[in-house]
Amino acid sequence: MAHRIECADAGMDCAFVVESESDDELVELAKLHGQRQHHVEMDEADVRELIKPAG
Numbered sequence: 001m002a003h004r005i006e007c008a009d010a011g012m013d014c015a016f017v018v019e020s021e022s023d024d025e026l027v028e029l030a031k032l033h034g035q036r037q038h039h040v041e042m043d044e045a046d047v048r049e050l051i052k053p054a055g
């Protein structure tokens with residue numbers, strides 16, 4: 001089952017959404033997005049709390 005992370009759930013005014021079957025990939029992509037777009041270094045544990053079912 002696919003999961004998703006929405007950047008807005010992290011408190012950002014941002015429409016970025018990432019979906020994947022792999023939670024590890026989700027976390028990796030979300031962390032990269034945070035670094036590149038928001039210059040924020042997110043803790044992996046915090047990123048994992050943002051994971052929710054897709055769709």
Ligand SMILES: [Zn+2]
Binds near residue numbers: 015016033037
């Ligand atoms: Zn964002």
